[in-house]
Amino acid sequence: MRVITFNAQGIEQATDNGFFDWMVQQDADVVCIQDLRAKEYQLDDERYHPEGYYPYFFDAWEDGYSGVAIYSRDIPKAIMTGLGFELCDQHGRFIQADFEHVSVSSFCVPSGLKSEEAQAEKEQFMTDFMGHLNKTLRKRREFIFCGTTHIAHKPVDLSNWYANQTVSGFLPQEREWMAEIFDEMGYVDAFRQINKAERQFSWWPDYNRARKLNEGARLDYQITTANLRKNVKNAQVYRDEMFSEHAPLIIDYEI
Structure with missing residues (x-):
């Protein structure tokens, strides 16, 4: 089972940059997309509906917020949208597809870079999302x-990490949140299960020099339940083409 996750930073722009042309060549079973910045009704054009995939969307209530999608080769047994808390549901930040042996979701934690208020919203989302992860362990x-x-x-996941310890995205409380997910709760960072190399980033700032020099951060993840640890067979970040500031993360599972 091949699963791809990708933060589009606007699905229209990513499509213009060739994302769907690339996607259909990847032989993926499930593709999770975040930050659509578009409503489902705006995505009726055939270029957003590649042949061979069933698309499912969860819109933000207001323009300018995230919006997430799942493209699936097979029709899921069920689709779930939202998690029951405002910062997720009103901003369109979670959708899940249930298949025979596994559930795959597309989610997007808000960025806290813009302001103190944005950081506060991010940390509230993190708290609420952690609650969902705890409930999931019982399923x-x-x-x-x-x-x-x-x-x-x-630190291995961020260039110039020492200078960024007071910046949103590498704050102590944020890293502790990640550590709780992977260390205390037992979830698996699927990419790191296979790839231990340094400078494996999935996002670069909005200028070409950063990408060429590989000065970025690993902000995009596939987080699995513990029993899938041994099922991760291959993991890579695709960097050959640029569809947004984020790169697609491709992981193969033996499922």
């Missing part, structure tokens, strides 16, 4: 959470 099935946390987990 008798496997899960893959695909999306953007806007957090670099460890």
